Amino acid sequence: xxxxxxxxxxxxxxxxxxxxxxxxxxxxxxxxxxxxxxxxxxxxxxxxxxxxxxxxxxxxxxxxxxxxxxxxxxxxxxxxxxxxxxxxxxxxxxxxxxxxxxxxxxxxxxxxxxxxxxxxxxxxxxxxxxxxxxxxxxxxxxxxxxxxxxxxxxxxxxxxxxxxxxxxxxxxxxxxxxxxxxxxxxxxxxxxxxxxxxxxxxxxxxxxxxxxxxxxxxxxxxxxxxxxxxxxxxxxxxxxxxxxxxxxxxxxxxxxxxxxxxxxxxxxxxxxxxxxxxxxxxxxxxxxxxxxxxxxxxxxxxxx
Numbered sequence: 520x521x522x523x524x525x526x527x528x529x530x531x532x533x534x535x536x537x538x539x540x541x542x543x544x545x546x547x548x549x550x551x552x553x554x555x556x557x558x559x560x561x562x563x564x565x566x567x568x569x570x571x572x573x574x575x576x577x578x579x580x581x582x583x584x585x586x587x588x589x590x591x592x593x594x595x596x597x598x599x600x601x602x603x604x605x606x607x608x609x610x611x612x613x614x615x616x617x618x619x620x621x622x623x624x625x626x627x628x629x630x631x632x633x634x635x636x637x638x639x640x641x642x643x644x645x646x647x648x649x650x651x652x653x654x655x656x657x658x659x660x661x662x663x664x665x666x667x668x669x670x671x672x673x674x675x676x677x678x679x680x681x682x683x684x685x686x687x688x689x690x691x692x693x694x695x696x697x698x699x700x701x702x703x704x705x706x707x708x709x710x711x712x713x714x715x716x717x718x719x720x721x722x723x724x725x726x727x728x729x730x731x732x733x734x735x736x737x738x739x740x741x742x743x744x745x746x747x748x749x750x751x752x753x754x755x756x757x758x759x760x761x762x763x764x765x766x767x768x769x770x771x772x773x774x775x776x777x778x779x780x781x782x783x784x785x786x787x788x789x790x791x792x793x794x795x796x797x798x799x800x801x802x803x804x805x806x807x808x809x810x811x812x813x814x815x816x817x818x819x820x821x822x823x
Contacts, residue, residue: 525552527676527707532582535568542568543731555702557722558711561820565731566711603674607681609665613654617645617664624668631671639667659690676707683714695721719812735819743810749781752804762798
């Protein structure tokens with residue numbers, strides 16, 4: 520997504536303390552129009568607190584949040600009608616149908632027609648089950664109905680908080696495909712999730728926080744290039760291990776028989792080869808191992 524596009528969400532030095540506990544500290548991020556933005560972090564990293572501040576549910580200790588260019592603290596009435604939210608495990612009336620549940624929410628929201636209810640059911644591919652009771656739905660269908668509810672008022676910005684929690688692989692695919700479709704239709708989406716494989720398939724841009732602080736942010740492809748693994752086969756693996764422990768730019772080093780696995784940017788492959796050659800160690804094979812968002816996440820959060 521071009522950085523020339525409109526900024527939908529901006530946080531500036533956003534901080535939240537609960538007594539002596541710092542939940543979010545000096546957080547700066549931007550979400551641009553049309554982005555599917557992944558918001559990642561270990562449990563307790565501050566993701567839910569940050570979302571709460573974006574929605575005006577939690578008052579920042581310091582800093583500010585702007586949504587659609589408006590300060591959240593003073594403009595909630597103008598902001599919230601343009602935002603749709605799916606929090607983890609949405610609740611509906613089990614003995615009402617999907618249609619009746621959405622009709623009930625539409626009455627509360629106001630300004631939502633029956634045609635719009637029909638439209639959102641089509642978007643989430645539940646039209647054929649619209650008159651079935653909610654209690655008969657699979658977990659994936661229930662999550663899709665939650666997304667339909669978030670879409671009722673045709674929001675410009677959608678927050679999906681752990682939308683695949685508790686789903687089986689089929690349900691995850693349903694929600695993933697729906698998220699991709701919404702992004703392709705130009706919706707701006709914040710996806711907060713701990714399922715890194717899902718995020719890697721759906722999101723263009725991610726931010727990773729740990730203990731309330733931003734530790735990585737950027738396009739997924741760019742972040743993966745920053746990490747990476749080199750696989751080497753060498754003549755003297757023990758001595759090579761000793762040599763390669765010296766450079767600070769090698770983030771990890773492990774051995775699998777006569778194979779060495781290095782956590783290092785692919786751009787430094789020539790430096791690795793030259794360093795070993797300087798020490799009389801012959802490299803018989805060198806290739807890259809594909810980096811993943813999960814391996815990058817574990818590296819930067821030191822959760823591995």
